[in-house]
Amino acid sequence: MKTIWWKLKKVKSVLKELNNSELRWQLQQVQTDMIDHNMVHANKEQERESRQQLEIWSLVEKSVIRQKSRRSAVQLAAPATKREVEAALQDISEWTKCCGF
Numbered sequence: 001m002k003t004i005w006w007k008l009k010k011v012k013s014v015l016k017e018l019n020n021s022e023l024r025w026q027l028q029q030v031q032t033d034m035i036d037h038n039m040v041h042a043n044k045e046q047e048r049e050s051r052q053q054l055e056i057w058s059l060v061e062k063s064v065i066r067q068k069s070r071r072s073a074v075q076l077a078a079p080a081t082k083r084e085v086e087a088a089l090q091d092i093s094e095w096t097k098c099c100g101f
Contacts, residue, residue, distance in 0.1 A: 016061065023053045 027050035034043040
């Protein structure tokens with residue numbers, strides 16, 4: 001299951017990068033067309049759409065980063081189980097016996 005999850009994660013990052021690079025390329029093409037052909041009105045609409053798509057993808061990326069940070073914070077703040085506490089206490093008592101405390 002973990003291997004599938006990692007593969008999906010890799011595919012997701014590649015697709016995100018592909019979308020961003022494709023959208024940036026489209027935006028650059030529209031802007032060069034505006035300079036070259038002076039077709040301002042039609043190209044401004046395309047430029048606006050390209051900018052909106054780029055903004056959407058950047059917001060998605062920020063959202064993913066926020067979710068990852070929340071998930072890691074929850075994992076750090078997760079309460080210890082009874083077995084984990086007992087194991088830690090046992091390790092401490094063994095360490096104190098070993099060192100003569």
